[in-house]
Amino acid sequence: MNAPLLIPQRPGPLWLLAEVTYRCPLHCAFCYNPVDFTQAGPELSTDDWLKVIRQARELGAAQFGISGGEPLLRDDIEILVAEARQLGFYTNLITSGVGLTEARLAALKAAGLDHIQLSFQDATREANDLITNTRTFDLKRKVAAMTKAAGYPTVINCVLHRSNIDHLDRIIEMAVEIGAEYLELANTQYHGWAFLNRQSLMPTEAQLAEAEAVTERWRQRLGKTMRILFVTPDYQSKKPKKCMNGWGEVFLSVTPDGLALPCHTARMLPGLEFPDVREHDIDWIWHESPLFNRFRGTAWLPETCQSCDEKDNDHGGCRCQAFMLTGDAGATDPVCPKSPDHALIEAALADAERSADVKPLVFRDPKNSKALGRAF
Amino acid sequence: MTPSLARPRINRLFRFQWEPAQQAHVLLYPEGMVKLNQSAGEILKRCDGSTSVAEIVADLESAFNASNLAADVDAFLIMADAQNWITWSET
Numbered sequence: 001m002n003a004p005l006l007i008p009q010r011p012g013p014l015w016l017l018a019e020v021t022y023r024c025p026l027h028c029a030f031c032y033n034p035v036d037f038t039q040a041g042p043e044l045s046t047d048d049w050l051k052v053i054r055q056a057r058e059l060g061a062a063q064f065g066i067s068g069g070e071p072l073l074r075d076d077i078e079i080l081v082a083e084a085r086q087l088g089f090y091t092n093l094i095t096s097g098v099g100l101t102e103a104r105l106a107a108l109k110a111a112g113l114d115h116i117q118l119s120f121q122d123a124t125r126e127a128n129d130l131i132t133n134t135r136t137f138d139l140k141r142k143v144a145a146m147t148k149a150a151g152y153p154t155v156i157n158c159v160l161h162r163s164n165i166d167h168l169d170r171i172i173e174m175a176v177e178i179g180a181e182y183l184e185l186a187n188t189q190y191h192g193w194a195f196l197n198r199q200s201l202m203p204t205e206a207q208l209a210e211a212e213a214v215t216e217r218w219r220q221r222l223g224k225t226m227r228i229l230f231v232t233p234d235y236q237s238k239k240p241k242k243c244m245n246g247w248g249e250v251f252l253s254v255t256p257d258g259l260a261l262p263c264h265t266a267r268m269l270p271g272l273e274f275p276d277v278r279e280h281d282i283d284w285i286w287h288e289s290p291l292f293n294r295f296r297g298t299a300w301l302p303e304t305c306q307s308c309d310e311k312d313n314d315h316g317g318c319r320c321q322a323f324m325l326t327g328d329a330g331a332t333d334p335v336c337p338k339s340p341d342h343a344l345i346e347a348a349l350a351d352a353e354r355s356a357d358v359k360p361l362v363f364r365d366p367k368n369s370k371a372l373g374r375a376f
Numbered sequence: 377m378t379p380s381l382a383r384p385r386i387n388r389l390f391r392f393q394w395e396p397a398q399q400a401h402v403l404l405y406p407e408g409m410v411k412l413n414q415s416a417g418e419i420l421k422r423c424d425g426s427t428s429v430a431e432i433v434a435d436l437e438s439a440f441n442a443s444n445l446a447a448d449v450d451a452f453l454i455m456a457d458a459q460n461w462i463t464w465s466e467t
Contacts, residue, residue, distance in 0.1 A: 060396075062402065062404060065407070090391055090405070114404075117406065153388070153389050153406065
């Protein structure tokens with residue numbers, strides 16, 4: 001008899017991100033959600049989510065994130081957190097803070113929620129309220145104090161763009177005042193609404209260099225008391241990123257209407273069938289589905305990448321970015337200077353250097369979503 | 377050198393647990409995970425805030441029938457401290 005073949009087993013996902021709703025009280029112009037989110041199907045039920053959570057944990061997923069939209073708009077996230085925590089997940093709530101009352105915070109804490117990531121949009125009331133097109137600044141400060149009092153590490157996320165990046169010194173100072181342990185400064189990635197508003201959101205090279213210098217000064221000063229993560233923007237870094245640490249390698253996202261995706265924004269990609277978690281189990285979706293295998297590894301990469309030493313480090317960059325810019329999801333990410341389409345990035349950067357004619361922002365709301373009716 | 381009477385504990389920003397899928401102890405933290413090798417896992421398992429470094433060393437030496445582990449434990453704890461994985465209980 002032949003010995004059984006030893007097939008190295010591909011690891012399961014480490015991350016399960018539940019985007020439980022596209023509804024959101026904020027209307028941020030840099031949101032990565034699809035512009036046409038109003039066309040998505042009905043939201044998954046509590047039982048659907050519980051099934052997804054159990055199946056992902058069985059495959060070895062250890063991080064569970066609840067995001068959206070604004071997840072607090074659903075009244076069942078306490079149930080989802082309790083189940084995830086009980087199964088051994090580290091549970092993360094990614095929220096704008098809008099809707100986080102004392103009562104809900106107590107219920108989430110009782111359910112075993114490990115961590116809350118609170119988004120701030122700027123350091124002043126005027127600027128926060130402008131970019132979100134809401135009046136939410138004071139509320140966010142209040143929520144930050146509340147979660148701290150409940151014993152949570154304070155983790156703040158702030159998306160940087162043309163109109164707030166010059167306030168970075170004040171933003172970091174605010175995070176210190178709040179007593180944050182982690183501050184994530186995420187430069188806008190141009191997906192969804194952010195792509196639509198790219199020209200109005202992209203900072204100049206000088207703005208970005210100053211922001212990096214400010215961050216470094218604060219890092220020196222703060223040491224271990226507050227960790228600052230500065231996520232460089234793809235366009236300016238001229239280096240494609242290994243998107244999601246590799247397609248189908250660690251990350252699994254599920255949309256409000258039940259589609260399983262290898263990244264937050266893959267549902268914009270054409271010609272792919274997105275597996276529905278009500279029809280397939282996570283094991284099949286992760287290991288067998290055509291979607292998760294489509295851009296897995298490096299064998300599918302185009303010639304530009306195949307002959308490049310960096311291919312194992314970057315896997316050709318971001319599929320959604322390649323598609324949005326070139327129309328081909330299988331192309332080398334144009335962010336890479338070796339991409340035949342890199343001129344598209346150079347043009348966008350040159351455009352950002354022109355200070356005049358910055359277009360008005362299009363806010364993420366249902367009315368604009370319906371009127372535009374496209375993914376990005 | 378860590379003081380031998382100091383008592384390390386896992387920083388509250390991290391959760392330490394056994395992961396069956398990894399067959400390893402891990403440290404979980406906001407949006408991340410550190411997979412630990414066996415000796416790191418065995419040391420951190422004993423960092424409960426009430427056991428001293430000297431007691432941790434003695435316990436490991438007896439559990440694994442080994443000797444002279446003090447220097448290794450010390451080196452690991454210094455690294456773990458620099459990574460913010462542990463804090464120290466006073467007295």
